[in-house]
Amino acid sequence: MLQSFKHLFTCNLVLSRSFSGYVSRMRYLMRLKEDDEAYREALKSGKVLLYHKLSPLLRKTSSGVYKLASLKTSDLEQILEKVGKDKHFVNESFLLGCTDKGEPQFSLEVGDLDRSALEKECRGMFVDLRKAFFMIPGPESPLAAKGQALLRWHQTNCFCSATGQPTVRNQSGSFRVCHSSGITYYPKMAPVVIVLVSDGSRCLLARQAMFPAGMYSALSGFCDMGESVEEALHREVAEEVGLEVENLQYSGSQHWPFPQSSFMLACHATVNPDKTQVNIDKAELEDARWFTYEEITEALQNPPRDPRREPPVFWVPPSYAIANQLIQEWANQQQLSRKLHRLK
Ligand SMILES: NC(=O)c1ccc[n+]([C@@H]2O[C@H](COP(=O)([O-])OP(=O)(O)OC[C@H]3O[C@@H](n4cnc5c(N)ncnc54)[C@H](O)[C@@H]3O)[C@@H](O)[C@H]2O)c1
Numbered sequence: 001m002l003q004s005f006k007h008l009f010t011c012n013l014v015l016s017r018s019f020s021g022y023v024s025r026m027r028y029l030m031r032l033k034e035d036d037e038a039y040r041e042a043l044k045s046g047k048v049l050l051y052h053k054l055s056p057l058l059r060k061t062s063s064g065v066y067k068l069a070s071l072k073t074s075d076l077e078q079i080l081e082k083v084g085k086d087k088h089f090v091n092e093s094f095l096l097g098c099t100d101k102g103e104p105q106f107s108l109e110v111g112d113l114d115r116s117a118l119e120k121e122c123r124g125m126f127v128d129l130r131k132a133f134f135m136i137p138g139p140e141s142p143l144a145a146k147g148q149a150l151l152r153w154h155q156t157n158c159f160c161s162a163t164g165q166p167t168v169r170n171q172s173g174s175f176r177v178c179h180s181s182g183i184t185y186y187p188k189m190a191p192v193v194i195v196l197v198s199d200g201s202r203c204l205l206a207r208q209a210m211f212p213a214g215m216y217s218a219l220s221g222f223c224d225m226g227e228s229v230e231e232a233l234h235r236e237v238a239e240e241v242g243l244e245v246e247n248l249q250y251s252g253s254q255h256w257p258f259p260q261s262s263f264m265l266a267c268h269a270t271v272n273p274d275k276t277q278v279n280i281d282k283a284e285l286e287d288a289r290w291f292t293y294e295e296i297t298e299a300l301q302n303p304p305r306d307p308r309r310e311p312p313v314f315w316v317p318p319s320y321a322i323a324n325q326l327i328q329e330w331a332n333q334q335q336l337s338r339k340l341h342r343l344k
Pocket residue numbers: 190192194217218219220221222254256258259262264284317321322323324
C-alpha cells in the first residue's frame with residue numbers, strides 16, 4: 001500500500017515539472033508539509049527568518065534600506081554554535097513558503113538566546129513587528145507577518161483544550177496533534193470585517209485609545225459566531241458609530257498578525273448623506289470623524305516616517321495595512337468622480 005502511494009507521489013512530481021512555476025511551487029510546498037524526509041532535505045538548503053520574542057531580525061543593506069534577514073541554514077548552524085546553542089536547534093524551524101525561485105523559507109523563534117550576541121553574529125537587529133512594517137519593503141511584510149503569526153500560534157497551542165495534555169507538532173509545523181484525544185489542531189485566524197464608510201464626498205475614520213497618536217483607520221470588528229460578512233459589517237458600524245450602511249462592496253482580504261492572527265475582509269459601504277450624525281460607542285472608540293477628500297489625499301501623500309517619534313496631527317495606517325488600501329481606493333474614486341463632474 002505504502003509503495004503504491006509512493007509511486008503515485010513520484011508520478012505527481014514528474015507531472016508537476018510540466019506545470020507552471022506557480023503550480024510546481026504549490027505542489028512542492030504541499031509535499032514539504034506532509035513528507036518529513038523531504039522537509040528535512042529542504043531545510044538544509046533553505047533560508048531561515050529569525051524572531052526574538054516574536055520580533056523579526058532585520059538587516060540594513062549597503063543602500064541604507066532595512067530588509068528581513070534570511071539566513072542560510074548552514075550559516076545559522078554556525079551562529080547557533082557561536083552563541084552556545086546546539087546546531088540541531090535549527091530543526092525547530094517552521095515552514096513558511098518558498099520564493100519565486102522555489103527556495104524554501106522557514107521561521108525560527110530564538111527568544112531563549114542572548115539577543116545582543118545574536119544581533120552581533122547575524123549583523124542585524126530584532127525589531128518589533130509593528131515598527132518593522134514601516135522599515136521593510138512592502139512586499140516583505142506578508143512574510144514577516146506570517147512568520148510571526150505561525151510562531152505565536154505554536155507557542156499558544158502547546159496543550160490540548162480537551163485533555164490538557166501536550167500537543168505535538170508535525171515536522172513542518174502545519175498542525176499539532178494531541179495523541180491522547182486524537183484531536184488535530186491547525187493554525188487559526190479570526191475573521192474580522194473592515195469597512196470604509198462614505199457619505200458620497202467624505203469618508204468616516206475612527207481611532208481607538210490604544211492607537212498611536214493621530215492615527216485614524218477604517219471601522220473594524222471581529223465576526224460573531226454564525227455571522228455572515230454582511231451581517232458583521234452592518235452590526236459593527238451600528239455598534240461603533242450608530243449608523244446604518246448600504247451598498248456593500250467587497251474590496252479584498254488580508255492576513256493580519258495582530259492580536260492573534262486575524263483574517264481581514266475589507267469592504268466599502270455608503271450611508272445616506274442626510275443621516276451622517278455619528279454616535280460613538282466610547283467603550284470601543286476614542287473618536288470617529290468624517291474626513292474630506294483633501295484631508296485624505298494629504299495624509300496619503302505624506303505618510304509619517306516614524307510616527308512614534310513625530311506623530312502628525314492626522315495620519316492613516318501604513319501602506320501594508322488593508323485599511324490603507326481602502327482609503328486609497330476611496331480617494332481614487334473621488335478623484336475620478338471629480339474629474340467627470342468637471343467635464344460635465
Ligand atoms: N490591517 C488593517 O488594516 C487593520 C485595520 C483595523 C483593524 N485591524 C485589526 O482588526 C482587529 C479587530 O478590530 P477591532 O479591534 O476594531 O475589533 P472589535 O471592534 O470587534 O473590538 C475588539 C474587541 O472585540 C472583542 N473580541 C471579540 N472577538 C474577538 C477575537 N476573536 N479576538 C480578540 N478580541 C475579540 C474583544 O473584547 C476586543 O476588545 C484588530 O485586532 C486590529 O489589529 C486591522
